[in-house]
Amino acid sequence: MIPAAFDYYRPQNLDGVISLLQEHGDDARVIAGGHSLIPLMKLRMAEVPHLIDLQNITELFGIEVGSKVRLGAMATQSDIINDISLASAAPILKEASLQIADPQVRYMGTVGGNVANGDPGNDMPGLMQCLDASFILRGPDGEREVKARDFYQGAYMTEREDDEVLVAVTFDAPKGGYAYEKQKRKIGDYATAAAAVIISRDGSVCKEASIAMTNLSDTPVFCTDASNSLIGTSVTSDDIKKAVNGMIKAIDPADDNRGPVEFKKHAASMVLTRAIRSAWERA
Incomplete structure (x- = not known):
């Protein structure tokens, strides 16, 4: 049309x-x-x-990597994949970006568009909540910062005002193991369920954990209970099951052409279990 x-x-x-x-x-x-x-x-x-x-707004482009990472809103998924410094500082971003749609979409799709639109099926919002990222918004009164975990109000509803533009995403370079796991019907499709996990360890014990999931509610879901349940454990099968159960209580999937609610909860369980195991092995 x-x-x-x-x-x-x-x-x-x-x-x-x-x-x-x-x-x-x-x-x-x-x-x-x-x-x-x-x-x-x-x-x-x-x-x-x-x-x-926004294509002519040069200050919205670029990626800066140090102890804190800054992604310009117009940085594309392809930029993320090909930035060597970023892949070293925050490899979960490359892992997630490679699972978004297809190369043609990744050459044009931007970080700012992915997170600012409020689409519950997009990959980056949940990932940014896992990273505890902040969104930099600029409007007539200057700039303000909103946490990714506070940004989403509902499907296509966010904290951004009508006269504001998202200019950048910032977060501390993550430490420890990571994983982004995604189940989808075919290449290029939105996730039926996707999980972002970051875990750090002290010897055989989990020191910190952050868990978020995508396309299982009207907003991305960062689950404090699921994350905290792993801290202080050895991340055994029982520990993972407890974290997964915590997340299942937090999500609110709906019946649609990707399947009924119970199927989506099952898919979420499988995806999150794989992500936690992978992140723990890498930690």
Whole structure:
């Protein structure tokens, strides 16, 4: 289908973007890679009278790696995969990005678009909650920082105001073992269930753990109970089962074309069990 008519803008700086957002309010949307917004517009599920392209905003690009990692909102999945320093500092990002869609999508799909849209099926929101990342938003009153774990309110509903732009994602370089496991029906599909896990150890004992899952509720699910249940344990099969049970209580999947609720809970259990085992082996 063809989208409804719209006005197209391509400002040269963020001040221009914010000015357009202030002028047009909720009739305006920014576009990064376009893989979420354009299909909705073509299906007439979203009508956007004013479309603002971010491709010329140079400060939104780039990846900075140190003790703290900063991903520009316009960094693509392909950029993440090919950045050697990032793969060393936060290898879970590369592991997750390689499981997103296909190479064509990864060349255009951006970090900012993936996390800011509020789509519960996207991979990056849950991963960013696992990393305890922060989102940097800029609007007319300057910049503010929102934790990924506080950003999502519901499906396609976030803490971002209509006149704000997500400019970057930041997080401390993770330590320990990691895993991103995903079950999907076919290449390019959204996850039926996906799990991001980071674990650090002190000898044979789990020192820290962070667990989040994707596409099993209206928002990504970071589960404190599941994460904390592993701390102080040797991550045995029984310990893993307890963590998985904690997560199953936290998710709220719905029946859809990926399967009924009980199937999704089973898939979540299998995926999370694999992710915890893999992260523990790498720790």
